[in-house]
Amino acid sequence: METLNVTLIEPRLKHATIFNRFDALQAGEAFIIFNDHDPRPLYYQLLGERGNTFTWDYLEEGPEYWQVKIAKRGSAANEETVGEIALKDFRKAGAFKKLGIDFCCGGKKTLKEAIRAAGITEEQLEDALEKSGQAPVQGRAPDFAAWSPGFMADYIVNQHHHYVRENGPLIEGLADKVANRHGQQHPELIELAYGVKILMNELYSHLTKEEKVVFPAIRQLEALRTAGGSKDRVDAAPLIQVMETEHEAASAELRNFRKLTKDYALPADACNSYTYLFEKLGEFEDDLFTHIHLENNVLFPKALKIQEKLSSSDV
Numbered sequence: 001m002e003t004l005n006v007t008l009i010e011p012r013l014k015h016a017t018i019f020n021r022f023d024a025l026q027a028g029e030a031f032i033i034f035n036d037h038d039p040r041p042l043y044y045q046l047l048g049e050r051g052n053t054f055t056w057d058y059l060e061e062g063p064e065y066w067q068v069k070i071a072k073r074g075s076a077a078n079e080e081t082v083g084e085i086a087l088k089d090f091r092k093a094g095a096f097k098k099l100g101i102d103f104c105c106g107g108k109k110t111l112k113e114a115i116r117a118a119g120i121t122e123e124q125l126e127d128a129l130e131k132s133g134q135a136p137v138q139g140r141a142p143d144f145a146a147w148s149p150g151f152m153a154d155y156i157v158n159q160h161h162h163y164v165r166e167n168g169p170l171i172e173g174l175a176d177k178v179a180n181r182h183g184q185q186h187p188e189l190i191e192l193a194y195g196v197k198i199l200m201n202e203l204y205s206h207l208t209k210e211e212k213v214v215f216p217a218i219r220q221l222e223a224l225r226t227a228g229g230s231k232d233r234v235d236a237a238p239l240i241q242v243m244e245t246e247h248e249a250a251s252a253e254l255r256n257f258r259k260l261t262k263d264y265a266l267p268a269d270a271c272n273s274y275t276y277l278f279e280k281l282g283e284f285e286d287d288l289f290t291h292i293h294l295e296n297n298v299l300f301p302k303a304l305k306i307q308e309k310l311s312s313s314d315v
Contacts, residue, residue, distance in 0.1 A: 001069075003032040006039065018042065022054065022070060030071035032059065038066050040245070044237045046070075047108075047301075049308060055113065082114050083107025083297030087145060093293070095128035104251065104292035144294060149222050149302045152294065153215040160291035161207045167284055168200040174277040182274060186267065188260045195260075196281075199253045203288075206246050214239045218303040225306050236307055240300045247292045254285050 009017050021031055033039060043056050053073050060067040086093040086103045096103040100118045109117065115125055144152065175193035183190045217234040258264065264278040 001030060001032055003034055003067075006033050006035040015045070019046075019049070022046065022050070022072065025072040027072055027074035030055075030069050032067055032069050035066045035068075036064070038062065039068055040241060041238065044241050044304070047304065079110045079112070081107060081297075082109050082111065083293065085111070086293060087297060089132075091132045092129055093289075095125075095132040097289070099125060099128055101125075102251065104247070104289045104296055107293060107297040144298050147298075149299055149306070150219045152299050152302075153218060156291065156294060156299070157211060157215070160287060160294075161211065163287050164200075164203055164207060164284075164291075167280065167287075168203065171277070171280050171284060172196055172200055174273060174280060178271075178274050178277050181271070182269070185269065192257060192260050195253060195257060199250060202246070203250060206243070206250070210243065214243055218299070221303055221306045221310065224310060236303050240303065244296055244300070247296060250288065251292065254288065257281060257285075 004018065004021055006014060006018070018033065025031065033042070038061070046054055046056075055069075055071045055073060057069045057071075058066070059069055082096060082101060082103045084107075086096065086107065093103050096114075099120055101114045101120075102117075106114065106117065111125065115122060147155070172193075175189075175196040179189040179193035183193075214236070217236045217239055220234055221236055261278065261281075264282055266275060266278060270278075
């Protein structure tokens with residue numbers, strides 16, 4: 001497989017060289033890029049300009065060098081992604097979660113890619129999805145895909161940001177209380193309380209960045225589309241990249257909480273506060289995964305698509 005050493009390419013030619021190399025691939029073919037820093041911005045450029053036509057797999061992730069295998073999708077290009085499936089029927093998100101399939105940060109994967117990543121069989125997935133489809137529908141699910149980016153941003157702030165700010169301090173207090181009372185018998189609770197505090201502080205900062213910088217930029221793109229476009233606009237792609245990177249970090253922290261607590265299994269000496277803490281952490285996880293899902297798989301792709309169309313109209 002060919003390796004493209006990006007460090008040897010003149011900066012002004014890097015974008016064109018990489019895109020030309022990708023465009024020359026046949027379906028199913030791949031090449032590797034070699035770089036001296038994380039090429040994550042390229043992922044968003046490819047996604048914005050080529051859509052869901054490629055796969056992106058890190059072979060080496062620093063600290064000195066990065067290698068990424070980029071493959072052009074074959075017939076699977078038309079296959080629904082995990083995020084799209086969860087968006088159409090959120091009951092299936094529960095099945096994905098039980099099987100260890102990341103439907104929020106990993107929502108751009110196809111089912112086949114998700115199966116490989118989770119180490120499960122197609123039969124296991126089919127059975128879980130079939131059972132989830134038999135579960136009763138809890139009310140009428142909103143048609144998120146039909147919402148405008150601005151309206152969705154408002155919904156996320158009012159629904160999910162409000163939830164984090166309301167429940168975060170409560171969970172922090174519970175985690176400290178339970179660690180102080182039970183930490184000697186269950187030392188993992190001390191690490192859990194420390195991790196909860198770090199996660200919440202990072203999330204509070206994250207929400208502020210979304211509300212003050214990212215969502216206004218997305219609303220500006222939407223306004224420009226309505227007005228007919230303009231070259232004087234913000235570039236939302238790097239802002240979205242930062243948000244998705246922070247989403248991945250938050251998801252990883254929640255997975256670590258589950259590992260620490262053996263999936264929130266309560267010991268025999270668990271008091272009411274201990275029980276309530278684990279219940280609230282499970283509830284918080286569900287809300288945050290839904291929150292990230294709506295941003296990564298709905299809001300951000302909509303914004304990137306608008307930016308791509310505006311860029312095309314400027315040419």
